[in-house]
Amino acid sequence: MGYIGYCYFQGTKTLRALSKIYSRTISGGWQAARTVLDSFHLYDITLEREERSGRSTCYIASRKTIRVLSSDFENPSLASVSRVLYVTADVLRHMEGYAMVYFKPMFERFLRIAGAFSILLILSSFITGNRYIFSYGAALFAADVFMIWLLLRRKQRVCQKLLDRLMEKKIFPEREWELIINGVEAVRMVQCGIPFQLLITMWKILKKRIGKYISRPAGKY
Numbered sequence: 126m127g128y129i130g131y132c133y134f135q136g137t138k139t140l141r142a143l144s145k146i147y148s149r150t151i152s153g154g155w156q157a158a159r160t161v162l163d164s165f166h167l168y169d170i171t172l173e174r175e176e177r178s179g180r181s182t183c184y185i186a187s188r189k190t191i192r193v194l195s196s197d198f199e200n201p202s203l204a205s206v207s208r209v210l211y212v213t214a215d216v217l218r219h220m221e222g223y224a225m226v227y228f229k230p231m232f233e234r235f236l237r238i239a240g241a242f243s244i245l246l247i248l249s250s251f252i253t254g255n256r257y258i259f260s261y262g263a264a265l266f267a268a269d270v271f272m273i274w275l276l277l278r279r280k281q282r283v284c285q286k287l288l289d290r291l292m293e294k295k296i297f298p299e300r301e302w303e304l305i306i307n308g309v310e311a312v313r314m315v316q317c318g319i320p321f322q323l324l325i326t327m328w329k330i331l332k333k334r335i336g337k338y339i340s341r342p343a344g345k346y
Contacts, residue, residue, distance in 0.1 A: 136314030143308045144204035148301055153199035154182070154209035158191055161213050161287075164294050170216055174198045182208055184215040186226045191216065203301065207308025214280070214287045232276070240269045277316055284309055 151157045155172050162170050175182070175192045182194050191212060197205035219226040246262025249255075288306060291297070297305060 132314040136311040136316075139307060139311035140204045140207070140315065143207060143304060143311070144202045146203045146304060147201045148203060148206060148297075150298060150301070151206055152201055154193050154197035154205040155199065157206040158193065158209045158213050160296055161210065161291065162216065164291075164296060165217070165220075167216060167220065172198075182212050183230050184212050184219070184226065185230065186215075186219050189219075203304050203308050207305055208312050210287070210305065211284060211309050211312040214283045217287055218283050236269055236273055236276075239265060240273075243269055273316075277313060280316075281313060284313065 148157075151160070155174075158172055162168070169189055171188075171190045173190050173192050175194050175198075182192065182197055184191050191209070193209055193212075197208055215226055215229065243262045243266035246258050247266065250259035250262060288309065292302070
C-alpha cells in the first residue's frame with residue numbers, strides 16, 4: 126500500500142510541475158490527440174469535451190470517441206497533453222483488434238469501487254478490532270492491486286509502442302517531447318492509485334461542499 130501511495134504522489138507531483146509548462150506548438154489536449162490520430166490516418170475517431178465533474182479522460186471504443194475533460198481540452202500544458210496521449214494509446218489497441226478496450230472503462234470503474242471498499246474494510250477492522258474483516262479487506266485489496274498491475278503492465282507496453290512511433294514521426298519539438306515522455310509515465314504512475322481514487326474523489330467533493338457551507342453568509346443558514 127505504501128509503494129502504491131508513493132507512485133501515486135510522485136506521478137501527481139510530476140504532472141503538477143508539467144501543468145506549469147506550456148507547449149509552443151499545441152493549443153490544447155484536443156489538438157495533441159487530433160494531431161496524433163491524423164498522423165496514423167485515424168480520421169474517424171472523434172473528440173468530445175467532458176464537462177461533468179468526477180469523470181476522467183478516456184476512450185469509448187463503442188463510439189470511437191476520446192472523451193477529454195474540459196480542464197484538458199483546450200489546455201496547452203504538457204500535463205494535459207500527456208494525459209490525452211496516454212488515453213490515445215487505447216485507440217491504437219482498438220485498431221489492432223484488442224477487444225478488451227471495450228470493457229476497459231467499466232473494468233477500471235470496478236477496480237476503483239473494489240479498492241475503495243477494501244480500504245474501508247481494513248480501516249473498519251482497526252476500529253472494531255475484528256481480524257476477520259481485516260483478512261477480507263486485505264485479500265480484496267491484494268486481488269485489486271494484482272489486477273491493476275496486470276492492467277498497467279499491458280498499458281505500459283502499448284504506451285511505449287505509441288511513443289516510439291511518434292518519435293519517428295517527430296510531431297513534437299525535441300525538448301517538449303522529452304517532457305511529454307516523463308508526463309505519460311507520470312500518468313501511468315498516478316493510475317497505480319486506482320484503489321484510492323474513489324476515496325480521494327469523495328473527499329474532494331465533501332471538502333468542496335463543506336467549504337461552500339462555511340462560506341455562506343450568516344443569514345442563509
